[in-house]
Amino acid sequence: MAKKAVKKGCDSAPVKLMPDATADKLAKLAWAIAHPARVQILRLLIGRNVCMCGEIVSCLPLAQSTVSQHLKILKDSGLIQGEVDGPKVCYCVNDAILTKLKQLVGEL
Amino acid sequence: MAKKAVKKGCDSAPVKLMPDATADKLAKLAWAIAHPARVQILRLLIGRNVCMCGEIVSCLPLAQSTVSQHLKILKDSGLIQGEVDGPKVCYCVNDAILTKLKQLVGEL
């Protein structure tokens, strides 16, 4: 084995892993939907185009403040966006980011 | 608008959100790739078919124990599986689960 034995069983591509910004991007988007409540919220919005925060709250077995936090996480990820409408807030999906997520996962 | 104003802007589908097992499933799989290191590991395995744990460690700027934890998370999710090969362990992707992930995201 002189040197090191040539790693049988694994090819020998000179392991190189660029920092890879897309890994970060995918991880962030995946994180946004890494909770059942957020998946349900996202689906709800996809199915209805727009939806008030209050309605979302009444669909989930969670406190209003908790739902608001999940909405914030989804909003921070870019997957959804909220538009103020009087005292209410209408949320809707950001299709561009959703498409980006699908693309990043699809390219895996 | 007499009563309540019919929720202009929002349709009126009688909010009903089944527990939805697929939301849980998607959330779990998304969680598995919700960390840049795990995305990189997954990509590395996809690109090489199989890969020893040691090699993965040397590709990442993380301690061996940390990588092992990430591998465990990926393994628990089903996305990858490890096969013991002497003192080494060769990891590879579980295509069925990866496909499932792609499907769940694609169906969003």
Added chain:
DNA sequence: GCCTTTCATCGTATATCTACGATTAACGAT
């Protein structure tokens, strides 16, 4: 003006993640 509705934010408690070094377990080679 005042009050109600709607939603975000604050403060808090608990749980889980992330990372590391150290230790343990499994296997082959000598």
Added chain:
DNA sequence: ATCGTTAATCGTAGATATACGATGAAAGGC
């Protein structure tokens, strides 16, 4: 049997997520 290699697990520390009630801010109705 002993040693070296490989990888999982343990133990720990710090950060972050999750959930809730309570409070705060913004807008419209009385």
